[in-house]
Amino acid sequence: MINEIKNHRSVRSYTAQPVPEEVLNEILAAATRASTTGNMQLYSIVVTEDQAMKERLAPCHFNQPCVTQAPVLLTFCADIRRFSLWCRQRGAEPVYDNFAWFFNAATDALLASQNAALEAEAHGLGICYLGTAIYTASRICDILSLPEGVVPVTAMVVGYPAADTPLTDRLPVDAVVHRETYKDYTPGDIDRIWHERECSRETAGLLEANGLPNLARIFTERRYKGEDNLAISRSYLECLKKQGFFNQ
C-alpha cells in the first residue's frame, strides 16, 4: 500500500517548525493534480500562515489547539466563482449557481484536499482535517473574505508532529464494501463489525470518563448531538444560499 496512505493518522499536536515555502508549494501543486469535474477546477485553497489570522479562525474550529499551533491552515473551498467570471468575460452564460454545482465543486475541493494531505505526509508533515469548517462556514466566509460563489467545505492543519500518534482503528474492510448490490446489515453483522472497537481498552476508558454504558451513546449524547447536527444543517444550508449556490 502507498506508504502515506498506510501510515496516515490525524495529528493534533505540532512543533513550531515552519513548513518551508517550497514544501508548501509542492503540497498545493499536488492538490491541483487531482481529478476535477470536466477539468474546471471548481475549488480554491486559502492558505493561512499569519498567526493573527489563525487566532481569528480558531473559534470557527472550536479552539482546537492545533489550529493556532500548526504553522499552516488550509481551507478548501468549493468555488464556482472563478469559472463563472471566466465564462461571463467570454460572453458565455454560466449556470452553476445551484446545488448540483455546489456538489461538483465540493467534490473537486475534497479530492484536492486528500492529495494535499498525502503529499504533506510524504514530506514528513502531519495533518488533521477540521470538519468544523462546515459548522461555522459563514464566519469563515467573513474572515477569509470569501465572495459569492465560494464556500468552505473542509479545512486542514499542516505541520511537523510534536509526538507519535498511533494509527486509528477502522472497521473491517468488508464492513464498508458491498459486492454487486448493497447487502443490508443484520443485527449480527452490526455486532460483529463493531465488536473489536467496542471491546477495546480505549473504549473502556471513554465509557468510564463519560459515565455512559456504550460507545454509540458517546456519539449521540456527547460528540454529535441531535440538536447540534440540526443546527449545523440549517446554518450550512443558509450559508450555501447566501454564497449563491441555491440561486436556481
Add this chain to the structure above:
Amino acid sequence: MINEIKNHRSVRSYTAQPVPEEVLNEILAAATRASTTGNMQLYSIVVTEDQAMKERLAPCHFNQPCVTQAPVLLTFCADIRRFSLWCRQRGAEPVYDNFAWFFNAATDALLASQNAALEAEAHGLGICYLGTAIYTASRICDILSLPEGVVPVTAMVVGYPAADTPLTDRLPVDAVVHRETYKDYTPGDIDRIWHERECSRETAGLLEANGLPNLARIFTERRYKGEDNLAISRSYLECLKKQGFFNQ
C-alpha cells in the same frame, strides 16, 4: 511529489485484463485508511464486477464505453445507515438524517475514493471518476439496492489502461491558491489564468469541431448546459430526500 499524484490521469480505455482480487482488496483497504468524520466511516463502496450489472449501470453513466470495458466499477456512497443501525441497536438515538450529515458522509466517501484512486494507480491500474453518479443517483440506488440512508456521491472505473493517456493541463497553481484572504479575480487575472489553455492546439481543435468562438462557450453550450445543470440539481436533491437525508 508522490508518483501516483504526479502521474494521475483519467483513463477512458481499458484492456480486458481483470484486476486481481488481492489488488482490489488492497485498493479497498487503502480507501478505509482515509480520514473520516469522527472515525464514523460514513460511507460504503459498492463493487461492480459482474458484466450484466455493469451493463445495467452503463446508461446511468451516459453509456461511456469505459463503464462496461473496465473490469471494475466502484460506486462510493454516503452512508449514514450502518452507523445509525448500530446506534439504535445500542439504545442510542441517531440524528444523522439531515443535510449536515449527508455532507459529512459525502466527505468521508470522497476522501476514501481518492485514496482508492491513488492506490489503484500504484498497482499500474488506471482510473476514471464518473461524476455522472449524481446525475442519475436515483436509478443507481435502484440498481444497487441502496436503502434509506445511502446515496451515491461518485463512481470510478478501474482497470489496466489500453493506451497511454497524456497528462491533463491545469490552471497555474497560483490561480487556485489564495494567501490569507480570497483575492478576487480581475479581468486581467482571468485572461492570464486561462491563457495557456485557450491558446492550446487542443482548444483550437475543439472550437473547430464545435463551431464556437471560445472554450467557455463549449462548457456552457455543449458540456454543462444550464437546463441540464438545473435538472441535475432538482433530481439529486429529490434523491437525497428520498434516501432520507432531509428528514430533519
